[in-house]
Amino acid sequence: MSSAPRTIIDKIWDAHAIATREDGQTLLFIDRHLLHEGSFHAFDQVRKRGAQLARPDLTFGVADHYVPTRNRTAIAPEIRRMVDQLVDNTTAHGITLFGLDDPRQGIVHVTVPAQGLTLPGLTIVCGDSHTSTHGAFGAYAFGIGASEVAHVMMTQTLWQKRPKRMRVRVDGALPPGSTAKDIALSFIAQVGADGARGHAIEYAGSVVRALSMEGRLTLCNLSIESGGRLGLVAPDETTFAFLKGRPFAPKGEAFERAVADWRALASDDDALFDREIVIDGSEIAPVVTWGVSPEQALPITAAVPDPDRIDDVSRAEAARDALTYMGLSPGMKLSDIRIDRVFIGSCTNSRIEDLRAAAAILAGRHAVVPGLVSPGSAAVKKQAEEEGLDHIFRAAGLEWVDSGCSMCVGMNGDLVPPGERCASTTNRNFKGRQGQGARTHLMSPAMVAAAAITGRLTDMRPLLEGRTP
Amino acid sequence: MTPLTLVESRAIPLPLANVDTDQLIPARFMKRPRSEGYGPFLLHDLRAEPASEAARLDHPTFAGAQILITRRNFGSGSSREAAVYALADFGFRCILAPSFGDIFASNAVKNGVLPAIIAEADAEALLNNETVRSGGAVHIDLAQQIIRVGNHTIGFEIEPVWKTQLLNGWDDIDMTRSYSGAIADFVARDAQARPWAAPSRR
Structure with missing residues (x-):
């Protein structure tokens, strides 16, 4: 390996390079492979070839995309079939499954990190574009399609081209009320939904350092919405403290050895990035989307733009x-836009901090529209209930349900009806994403809570006065 | 995988930016087995509106089209390979756009569909080209990286590795298997270098 200064992106890449072909393609070793109900296409490909899984010990299944969030005893047959298929496939190949009735069940990008399976310096793939979430730990994590899932199943490797590197530095400090979601949406609005295409992103700067693991997970989660291959944050004391004692994390001496190795992952001081973007954190206000792409986002204090004034x-x-x-x-x-319902959940914003932030706004208040709160995992649900957050949501008139991808993608039947407008903590405001004809506005959990109370898109900051976020 | 060298067919203009994979195939159709064919689900909700640009998919003028011309950031969003299955099953072998979602482009190549990157100005010109709009033939030569409509010729970009793969119809897995020795050596070395990397047993 060369002694030239390297980015964290290159350090992890180099540590996983098995071979590099003349055409520049590198065969990378994959440390963790995560599967869900949608992985059936890949299992079918493996079956067709009569092949076996190379490393079931590094492969984990999670039921999340199709799982019902209510009444799990009376599941529609077509949904049941998707969940059963995952059980059958993981059982046949000896893969650990966090299935429907497992206390570790949840959204793959929420429960897997919480189990200590996501570690700094690992390569992690999953047939899901939001796999970039795991970058919060300084892991090299990215989403892949079914053919690549099948390739990893059979070989535990992937052919990849070294990505370009982008550093997004968020300096200063966030104003009260602004969150990781607002950083991400501001960044995407600035560079565009394909602005980071072909790049791996390192998020750095004082604002990122100050984020909790939950905040970093939200930030890295949305990397794909800027077109980035992946996004990561160099591990630090926040990361190590989170990981210590987690079920699948290294223990005792192995943990100490790991921490020593993880400290060395940081980008070298003079490492070169292909592109560098600097954002003033103190300028970031609560953001909402107004359109059908995450790049169509503005601070809540702004107005809907006039297309006639856009040059391009x-x-x-x-x-x-x-x-x-x-x-x-x-x-x-934007604050005059009326909404029909709210959704709090998804791999973007369903962790305990997200629920606390929404509950801080909702406590003692009533929602004027219906809404769903789906915690990111069974464990998050349990913790929230221990903290009494479920009472706050219920008392406000929102539905408190089980964990899954739910209304972010609507695969399990949790849908926004046609023409209805939803304030949502999710990641995509695409046409029809939350249901045919559904209209989605993306924002942080506290902003969704504020919208629930007023029935329109609302600046949550005045509602937070005198309360602890 | 069928090799792709020349494509000569009608081309459908789809003057939309950011056509994400949720639009290419809405999630509700993804429970179905691939053997049923995903073509009818392609752009399902958009295509159903008669006034929509996507309604051209069902217009006789463009019957048999194997080429799609569209705007920037095509195939962004979800990693669902079903989006490519829908395009391929409909009959598309080549998508022309100024930019593609990374995962989508990779999925396309693995299914023998060419994601050709064209300049933004060329995309606008093709979208408004009379021959294209009246269902005339568009010629694509992958080896030469050329698109020809009438007397009008433009170039396109494609990752060299993907070009080779498409031209030959190669499959990754057979090639990777020839590296099994190198993989085993890596695993042995890595166990010493990163003893903490394996999931801990509880």
């Missing part, structure tokens, strides 16, 4: 198309 033809047309779908007019204040 393609972007102007995209804005026009978005406003038609969203049923909005140019110039209207």
